[in-house]
Amino acid sequence: MLTRIDHIGIACRDLDKTVEFYRATYGFEVFHSEVNEEQGVREAMLRINDTGDGGASYLQLLEPIREDSPVGKWLAKNGEGVHHIAFGTADVDADSEEIRAKGVRVLYDEPRIGSMGSRITFLHPKDCGGVLTELVTAAEPGAHEG
Numbered sequence: 601m602l603t604r605i606d607h608i609g610i611a612c613r614d615l616d617k618t619v620e621f622y623r624a625t626y627g628f629e630v631f632h633s634e635v636n637e638e639q640g641v642r643e644a645m646l647r648i649n650d651t652g653d654g655g656a657s658y659l660q661l662l663e664p665i666r667e668d669s670p671v672g673k674w675l676a677k678n679g680e681g682v683h684h685i686a687f688g689t690a691d692v693d694a695d696s697e698e699i700r701a702k703g704v705r706v707l708y709d710e711p712r713i714g715s716m717g718s719r720i721t722f723l724h725p726k727d728c729g730g731v732l733t734e735l736v737t738a739a740e741p742g743a744h745e746g
């Protein structure tokens with residue numbers, strides 16, 4: 601069951617500058633940052649609120665580390681902006697199989713590793729009304745460093 605907005609993914613060209621915009625404009629601070637080589641991004645997670653299901657809602661600021669990555673290609677075509685939305689669930693495996701059975705393309709056979717040791721998969725934007733949609737199961741508390 602999908603129980604929260606886990607994050608909104610925002611593509612940017614300059615992560616440090618974008619982090620500073622969110623800090624100066626809204627007072628949001630970086631909760632976590634990392635490079636995800638597989639996804640081709642340098643990212644910062646800004647924690648906005650807890651969600652009552654053991655999780656939280658974040659903004660995920662994304663800077664591509666390769667031109668040919670999903671975010672790099674998307675930026676070249678669209679410029680900066682909202683890249684994807686992500687729903688949180690306690691069981692990404694079960695939910696993605698359930699959604700796949702409804703005829704929506706799930707991009708990965710098995711969930712991959714996302715922010716902070718979470719397990720993630722994506723639904724094809726062409727099957728979701730033009731919205732790239734991610735499903736996330738957060739790591740157990742304490743399962744990641746920093």
Ligand code: CMX
Pocket residue numbers: 609636639641660662670671673674683684707714715720722724725726730731732734
């Ligand atoms: N939102 C909506 N539509 C999108 C999109 C997005 N973010 N990215 C691509 N599309 C659309 C394109 O506009 C294009 O549509 P048209 O054919 O009408 O022009 C179509 O999808 C194909 O796009 P493409 O540029 O040819 O890109 P690819 O097919 O190579 O890749 C996708 C598209 C969704 C498979 C790829 O972006 C992907 O694998 N995404 C999942 C991984 C990801 O986004 N990682 C970064 C975030 C990591 C994280 O959140 O942790």
Ligand code: CO
Pocket residue numbers: 607609660684686734
């Ligand atoms: Co994401």
